[in-house]
Amino acid sequence: xxxxxxxxxxxxxxxxxxxxxxxxxxxxxxxxxxxxxxxxxxxxxxxxxxxxxxxxxxxxxxxxxxxxxxxxxxxxxxxxxxxxxxxxxxxxxxxxxxxxxxxxxxxxxxxxxxxxxxxxxxxxxxxxxxxxxxxxxxxxxxxxxxxxxxxxxxxxxxxxxxxxxxxxxxxxxxxxxxxxxxxxxxxxxxxxxxxxxxxxxxxxxxxxxxxxxxxxxxxxxxxxxxxxxxxxxxxxxxxxxxxxxxxxxxxxxxxxxxxxxxxxxxxxxxxxxxxxxxxxxxxxxxxxxxxxxxxxxxxxxxxxxxxxxxxxxxxxxxxxxxxxxxxxxxxxxxxxxxxxxxxxxxxxxxxxx
Numbered sequence: 001x002x003x004x005x006x007x008x009x010x011x012x013x014x015x016x017x018x019x020x021x022x023x024x025x026x027x028x029x030x031x032x033x034x035x036x037x038x039x040x041x042x043x044x045x046x047x048x049x050x051x052x053x054x055x056x057x058x059x060x061x062x063x064x065x066x067x068x069x070x071x072x073x074x075x076x077x078x079x080x081x082x083x084x085x086x087x088x089x090x091x092x093x094x095x096x097x098x099x100x101x102x103x104x105x106x107x108x109x110x111x112x113x114x115x116x117x118x119x120x121x122x123x124x125x126x127x128x129x130x131x132x133x134x135x136x137x138x139x140x141x142x143x144x145x146x147x148x149x150x151x152x153x154x155x156x157x158x159x160x161x162x163x164x165x166x167x168x169x170x171x172x173x174x175x176x177x178x179x180x181x182x183x184x185x186x187x188x189x190x191x192x193x194x195x196x197x198x199x200x201x202x203x204x205x206x207x208x209x210x211x212x213x214x215x216x217x218x219x220x221x222x223x224x225x226x227x228x229x230x231x232x233x234x235x236x237x238x239x240x241x242x243x244x245x246x247x248x249x250x251x252x253x254x255x256x257x258x259x260x261x262x263x264x265x266x267x268x269x270x271x272x273x274x275x276x277x278x279x280x281x282x283x284x285x286x287x288x289x290x291x292x293x294x295x296x297x298x299x300x301x302x303x304x305x306x307x308x309x310x311x312x313x314x315x316x317x318x319x320x321x322x323x324x325x326x327x328x329x330x331x332x333x334x335x336x337x338x339x340x341x342x343x344x345x346x347x348x349x350x351x352x353x
Contacts, residue, residue, distance in 0.1 A: 037053035039053060054094070057094075065084040068344070130144075140169070145166070145206070146169065153330075170185050178212065180209070182206075183206070197229075206223040215243040218239045256274045275299065288320070293317075313332070
């Protein structure tokens with residue numbers, strides 16, 4: 001009995017000692033794996049430990065330009081060429097989550113361009129292409145102007161007759177019965193090449209109305225700006241039809257004392273100057289991997305030298321080489337009575353994720 005009691009006591013002592021030693025060891029926590037978030041579409045995942053859904057994307061784009069004559073492209077040092085290589089890279093992040101004021105979104109797109117032939121000394125520096133925050137119907141940051149309508153295509157022609165600019169802005173939007181309502185204040189000093197014409201005394205005031213039904217969509221926008229010649233205004237209407245990969249888009253705009261930001265890309269030179277333009281673009285998806293586009297635009301106005309007329313024509317072909325990989329070639333011809341005519345051919349290869 002004494003031996004049995006001794007053995008049981010010894011075993012109990014070892015058990016207590018083992019339990020105490022185990023308690024002193026750090027307990028390994030389970031690994032929290034990344035989970036897919038399908039609440040906002042494909043490509044999102046939950047940030048570990050939060051309810052924020054994150055999506056990461058980006059692309060590398062290589063372009064080759066061919067011009068109709070030799071240009072002094074390399075910082076004015078006398079080196080001339082009728083062609084140019086250009087590379088652009090992009091990394092973008094989209095974060096979405098729910099708040100007491102509605103859905104919240106943060107979007108950031110950083111890019112870097114490399115073009116040694118450019119006269120821009122910052123051609124190799126990274127820059128913010130787009131960056132904004134949005135909570136419910138309120139958006140603030142650096143994004144495409146609320147005034148814009150825009151065109152389709154890999155290359156992006158025509159561009160000469162569209163505002164198509166990013167600007168610092170504060171925007172409010174809402175939807176009602178299939179209609180979209182937008183109100184925004186934008187910084188006119190962000191209008192490239194035209195900032196000297198705007199006083200900065202007040203921001204641009206922009207309003208837009210959008211709608212769609214079946215394959216038909218449209219956008220009407222209007223804006224008021226403060227120029228050195230007084231109060232300028234502009235209005236624009238775009239209508240689009242898209243079905244089965246085929247589309248047609250038509251745009252028309254008129255502006256007074258506000259040429260650069262709300263008309264045809266021409267600066268306001270005199271008080272009372274009026275500019276107008278029309279542009280159209282159509283595309284056909286011949287197969288699931290090959291499509292063609294064609295576009296044209298015409299603009300007319302008055303500048304310091306008198307009447308200004310300009311028109312352009314573009315054609316483009318795009319191929320889907322593989323998932324996320326695109327190739328395209330385009331030709332663009334522009335003619336005006338200020339810079340005469342120019343012809344440009346562009347080839348492009350782009351891969352994104």
